[in-house]
Amino acid sequence: MTHPTTLSTVPTPAGRFGAYGGSYVPETLVNALEQLRAQYAGLKGDTGFWTELDGLLRTFVGRATPLYLAERLTEHAGGARIWLKREDLAHTGAHKINNTLGQALLTVRMGKKRVIAETGAGQHGVATATAAAHFGLACDVYMGAEDVRRQRLNVVRMRLLGARVVEVHSGSKTLKDATNEAMRDWMGSVDRDGGTHYIIGSVVGPHPFPMIVRDFQSVIGRECREQCLAQIGRLPDAVVACVGGGSNAAGVFHPFVEDAGVRLVGVEAGGRSSGAGEHAAPLSHGSPGILHGFLSYVLQDAHGQTADVHSCSAGLDYPGVGPEHAYWKDAGRAEYTSASDAEALEAFGLLARTEGILPALESSHAIAHAVRLAATMRADRHIVVNLSGRGDKDVDEVVRLTQHGPK
Amino acid sequence: MSRIDDIFSALRADRRKALMPFLCGGHPAPDLLPGLLAALQRGGASIVEIGFPFSDPIADGPIIAAAMNQVLSRGGTPTELFDEIARARPSTSVGLVAMLSVSIIWRVGLPEVLERAARAGIDGFIVPDLPVEESGPILGPMRDAGFSTSLLIAPATPPQRAERIARASSGFVYLLARAGITGESGPAPDIAGRVRMIRGMTDLPIACGFGISTAEHVRAVVRHADAAIVGSALVRRLADTAEASGDPLSVAETFTTGLAAGLAVSG
Numbered sequence: 001m002t003h004p005t006t007l008s009t010v011p012t013p014a015g016r017f018g019a020y021g022g023s024y025v026p027e028t029l030v031n032a033l034e035q036l037r038a039q040y041a042g043l044k045g046d047t048g049f050w051t052e053l054d055g056l057l058r059t060f061v062g063r064a065t066p067l068y069l070a071e072r073l074t075e076h077a078g079g080a081r082i083w084l085k086r087e088d089l090a091h092t093g094a095h096k097i098n099n100t101l102g103q104a105l106l107t108v109r110m111g112k113k114r115v116i117a118e119t120g121a122g123q124h125g126v127a128t129a130t131a132a133a134h135f136g137l138a139c140d141v142y143m144g145a146e147d148v149r150r151q152r153l154n155v156v157r158m159r160l161l162g163a164r165v166v167e168v169h170s171g172s173k174t175l176k177d178a179t180n181e182a183m184r185d186w187m188g189s190v191d192r193d194g195g196t197h198y199i200i201g202s203v204v205g206p207h208p209f210p211m212i213v214r215d216f217q218s219v220i221g222r223e224c225r226e227q228c229l230a231q232i233g234r235l236p237d238a239v240v241a242c243v244g245g246g247s248n249a250a251g252v253f254h255p256f257v258e259d260a261g262v263r264l265v266g267v268e269a270g271g272r273s274s275g276a277g278e279h280a281a282p283l284s285h286g287s288p289g290i291l292h293g294f295l296s297y298v299l300q301d302a303h304g305q306t307a308d309v310h311s312c313s314a315g316l317d318y319p320g321v322g323p324e325h326a327y328w329k330d331a332g333r334a335e336y337t338s339a340s341d342a343e344a345l346e347a348f349g350l351l352a353r354t355e356g357i358l359p360a361l362e363s364s365h366a367i368a369h370a371v372r373l374a375a376t377m378r379a380d381r382h383i384v385v386n387l388s389g390r391g392d393k394d395v396d397e398v399v400r401l402t403q404h405g406p407k
Numbered sequence: 408m409s410r411i412d413d414i415f416s417a418l419r420a421d422r423r424k425a426l427m428p429f430l431c432g433g434h435p436a437p438d439l440l441p442g443l444l445a446a447l448q449r450g451g452a453s454i455v456e457i458g459f460p461f462s463d464p465i466a467d468g469p470i471i472a473a474a475m476n477q478v479l480s481r482g483g484t485p486t487e488l489f490d491e492i493a494r495a496r497p498s499t500s501v502g503l504v505a506m507l508s509v510s511i512i513w514r515v516g517l518p519e520v521l522e523r524a525a526r527a528g529i530d531g532f533i534v535p536d537l538p539v540e541e542s543g544p545i546l547g548p549m550r551d552a553g554f555s556t557s558l559l560i561a562p563a564t565p566p567q568r569a570e571r572i573a574r575a576s577s578g579f580v581y582l583l584a585r586a587g588i589t590g591e592s593g594p595a596p597d598i599a600g601r602v603r604m605i606r607g608m609t610d611l612p613i614a615c616g617f618g619i620s621t622a623e624h625v626r627a628v629v630r631h632a633d634a635a636i637v638g639s640a641l642v643r644r645l646a647d648t649a650e651a652s653g654d655p656l657s658v659a660e661t662f663t664t665g666l667a668a669g670l671a672v673s674g
Binding site: 027028031291292295306 | 473
């Protein structure tokens with residue numbers, strides 16, 4: 001199959017990835033988005049900006065993160081060699097910092113003094129609070145009241161980092177409602193309080209957010225591609241990543257999009273079953289619709305209301321997915337599957353025991369599928385899994401779900 | 408010509424202004440709409456905006472969002488609301504404008520929305536999360552089917568863009584007079600300059616909203632604009648009344664009558 005070069009040159013100036021993406025927002029947000037578009041377009045060719053960001057990624061985040069051959073996991077799977085791109089070793093323990101640091105530097109360059117963010121499990125909130133502290137920016141993080149209760153540790157971390165955590169009591173009191181509230185804040189604050197920038201946490205939302213977040217996360221794929229050439233001697237046969245909103249997957253996939261021989265495999269949260277409300281897998285079980293300002297695969301009822309979602313992993317618990325994934329799916333460039341809660345939990349334990357690495361429950365979905373996939377491939381094949389985050393944050397939840405408390 | 412055009416033409420001929428209250432469909436309880444619309448008309452409303460409940464209403468403030476959430480929690484659907492509007496239509500001659508998220512239109516399908524709206528006796532649409540750039544494929548067919556289509560102009564909307572929005576609108580232009588979300592708030596902002604700017608772009612009537620909750624607010628708005636939109640203030644009163652087991656219909660009429668005092672020509 002040949003792929004037109006446009007696969008990697010999306011979005012269009014209107015923010016379209018094929019039919020997907022765009023900008024479906026109230027007029028009160030348009031000015032903020034146009035400001036951001038113009039300022040980001042100005043920075044794209046500004047080598048000083050990117051040099052400063054690269055320096056920070058090296059000295060503050062600890063990049064490049066290693067590409068590690070998981071030999072005992074490979075042996076267990078019994079097929080292709082499994083390599084791990086170690087985003088879990090990045091500062092704050094996940095890939096989220098790549099985006100928040102980039103957007104915080106963007107905020108500074110725009111001359112703004114305050115950032116806001118939405119967060120579900122709290123990982124993006126912590127990464128935003130970290131970047132804000134680094135640059136001395138005021139920081140408000142919107143978080144559903146239900147998530148504040150479930151994720152005490154990350155709430156404490158954000159407060160220690162100097163951020164204000166704003167509890168959201170509307171709707172389902174979770175991530176989608178925190179996103180609504182952050183957007184409402186931004187409508188009124190874009191030019192207030194010294195200027196506010198909204199650091200969205202994934203490749204979602206109205207244009208230009210899906211493009212900006214992908215650009216900042218693409219450092220994962222660029223490093224990974226070079227490391228594969230250096231360590232394997234060629235490109236990998238497959239790249240596997242978990243997909244919630246889809247930022248770690250977009251970041252690792254994008255630099256491989258023109259490499260037709262590299263399979264790109266996204267793994268969604270299969271939850272308890274494929275029944276409505278039992279999973280968080282819009283690419284696998286949803287259909288195109290509009291949510292949070294963009295057109296993509298979404299989970300909605302027949303009346304256009306956002307459906308309930310479920311995953312054991314709070315970071316994948318989102319009813320939509322980035323528009324670029326929808327585009328890659330329809331173009332046949334990436335394939336999307338899912339792993340269930342049970343499979344992810346099993347993979348969590350498997351990686352811990354075979355490799356001495358506690359993966360985030362999000363990343364455990366990717367591990368689960370990679371092990372399945374490796375078993376169907378020859379031993380001279382190579383799979384890279386983006387290990388998007390570490391699992392310390394999930395230990396309590398894993399213990400609760402598996403009933404295997406410390407003996 | 409839609410009923411909205413006729414209403415504004417008649418008002419202009421009499422040098423009168425319009426009061427345009429907002430209701431959340433199905434709120435505070437189902438089957439109240441016929442009574443509520445009649446009560447609002449008796450209180451002095453010319454046009455009523457009916458919000459279709461949506462799970463993620465980012466353009467709305469906490470009061471309207473909570474009302475929508477309450478309707479959805481008891482299983483309210485757009486289909487049911489269209490039916491309720493159809494039952495209510497005979498009891499009133501006010502203009503009816505549906506406020507409907509693009510998410511719902513996309514999922515239900517534009518032809519079905521237009522057909523149900525026509526059968527329900529709806530006169531126009533506001534799609535609050537549809538910016539002018541994306542509006543053609545949706546607002547075009549709406550206008551072709553005889554509905555008015557009103558887009559919003561925000562405080563930060565620059566003149567050139569405001570002109571494009573005015574050109575894409577019909578029935579009336581919706582001027583949002585304050586940044587941020589809708590909701591009740593302090594003194595009336597000075598809208599004279601914004602209204603003058605829009606008058607230079609279009610002959611369409613200008614309806615203005617920002618959290619209007621008093622006759623004073625209404626007076627300040629209609630000194631310049633053609634209509635005052637009242638949203639959260641009414642929805643909150645209906646919610647409070649329902650909670651206290653009061654009579655929402657009499658509260659709706661009394662509150663609207665009070666606001667309508669601001670329509671009287673002054674000085």
